[in-house]
Amino acid sequence: xxxxxxxxxxxxxxxxxxxxxxxxxxxxxxxxxxxxxxxxxxxxxxxxxxxxxxxxxxxxxxxxxxxxxxxxxxxxxxxxxxxxxxxxxxxxxxxxxxxxxxxxxxxxxxxxxxxxxxxxxxxxxxxxxxxxxxxxxxxxxxxxxxx
Amino acid sequence: xxxxxxxxxxxxxxxxxxxxxxxxxxxxxxxxxxxxxxxxxxxxxxxxxxxxxxxxxxxxxxxxxxxxxxxxxxxxxxxxxxxxxxxxxxxxxxxxxxxxxxxxxxxxxxxxxxxxxxxxxxxxxxxxxxxxxxxxxxxxxxxxxxxxxxxxx
Numbered sequence: 253x254x255x256x257x258x259x260x261x262x263x264x265x266x267x268x269x270x271x272x273x274x275x276x277x278x279x280x281x282x283x284x285x286x287x288x289x290x291x292x293x294x295x296x297x298x299x300x301x302x303x304x305x306x307x308x309x310x311x312x313x314x315x316x317x318x319x320x321x322x323x324x325x326x327x328x329x330x331x332x333x334x335x336x337x338x339x340x341x342x343x344x345x346x347x348x349x350x351x352x353x354x355x356x357x358x359x360x361x362x363x364x365x366x367x368x369x370x371x372x373x374x375x376x377x378x379x380x381x382x383x384x385x386x387x388x389x390x391x392x393x394x395x396x397x398x399x
Numbered sequence: 400x401x402x403x404x405x406x407x408x409x410x411x412x413x414x415x416x417x418x419x420x421x422x423x424x425x426x427x428x429x430x431x432x433x434x435x436x437x438x439x440x441x442x443x444x445x446x447x448x449x450x451x452x453x454x455x456x457x458x459x460x461x462x463x464x465x466x467x468x469x470x471x472x473x474x475x476x477x478x479x480x481x482x483x484x485x486x487x488x489x490x491x492x493x494x495x496x497x498x499x500x501x502x503x504x505x506x507x508x509x510x511x512x513x514x515x516x517x518x519x520x521x522x523x524x525x526x527x528x529x530x531x532x533x534x535x536x537x538x539x540x541x542x543x544x545x546x547x548x549x550x551x552x
Contacts, residue, residue, distance in 0.1 A: 253427050273547065276404050280432060369541065380541050388522065388541075388550055389533050394424065397541055397548045 255282045258362040260288045260353045260387075263324035270398040271325060274366035275331040277396070280322035287328030287341035288356055291317035291350040317345060332389075350386035366396040405432050409515035410465035411439040411506045411540075417521040421551040422481050425519035428549075429490045437513050438481030438494040441502040442470035470498050503539035510546055520547045 260275045261267045271287075278285045294313040297303065308316060321343035332339030347351040357365055370381030380388075380397075388395050410425040412418040415425055422438070429436045445466040461469070474496030485492030495513070499505035523534030533541075533550075543550050 253424075253431055273404070280404055379427060380538065385533065385538070388538075392552055394552060395550045397550060399545055 254278075254283050254303070255285050256286060256290065256360060256362040256363040257281075257364045257366050258286050258288055258353070258357045259328055259366050260349070261324050261328060262289070262328075262349070262371040262383075263320070264368070264371045266398075267371050268327060270366060270368035271328050271331050272380075273398045275328075275335045275337055275378045277366065278332070278337045280288070284338040284340070285328065285332050286356075286360055286362060287325045288353065289321045289324050289338065289341075289344060290344040291321060293345045293347055301396050314345070317343070318377045348386075350383045350390060353383070353387050354390045354392075357391065362393065364394050364396060365391055366398065369397050369399050401535050404430075405517040407435050407515045407517075408432075408439055408479065408509045409437045409439060409506070409513065409518045411441065411442070411502070411509075411518070411520050411536075412477055412481060414480070414539050415501075415521070417469050417523065417551075420482060421519055421521040422484055424549070424551050426481075426484045426488045426490055427486075428517075430488045430520065431533045434517075435491040435493070436481070436485050437509070437515055438485075438492060439506060439509050440477045440494075440496045441505045442474055442496065442498050444500040444513060445529060462500040467498065471496060503536045503543065506536070506540050507543045507545075517549060518544055518546060519551065520549050522552050 257274055257278050259271055261271060275285055294310040297307055324340035325343060327343055329339055344352050353365065365387060367384050367387060369384055371383065384397060408425050408429050410422050412422055425436055445463050478494040478496060481494055482492055495509060497505050518540060520537055520540065522537055537550060
């Protein structure tokens, strides 16, 4: 029924749990998993006259995001390898993760998005994460929301 | 492949076109996962008629019993499609029909009672006005459910 499952992650604990579920589900469905991470884009400092010493250049910023992405997506790769599920990973820079997630799902021809009910910013069990709820309302394909 | 992950799939339906699609999804998934399907229909709760006091019983008054019978009848009609879809796919199926003013509460309760490990539902059905909005019941189920929810578009 599902052949390509997009698994967006932000590296948080709920999202790591969602990865485990998604990979197990992919194994049962004989599907492939596509790990996906959206990093923040580089931004000009707001106080332009004062340059904080820790300001990263765009290049340094991209390198930092790349490193973070490698760590977060490494978890997806590892879980997939352990379960014997074919897996590929990709990361992009974008200010609106939900937009990138929905676009990526369309671009890669995914038929399911498996996502945690909340990630870093979901403050409580009772709230759905902001990106998750936006993915739910913008996605054209089924979404598996993992608790 | 042994369906270890999902054994009992709850599929709440209100009989609308989108929710019928969710039923098809659920049955297909249950077939692949060798799981069972639990169909659920939530009818409106009986509301005592506030104006029916004393000896005056207004015309059109529905007693609790009559209401329950109507809900059962309406539920059976909607759930027949679930049963038919499950039978066609040779998936074990159980259908329940309950009364409740707040469908999402009944959905979450039924998931717990029947030990369902997945809820499959449409993103919106009768009251969802647009593609861009998540249905009211779907978003409340998402907030309250302790099991994964597959939201079909």
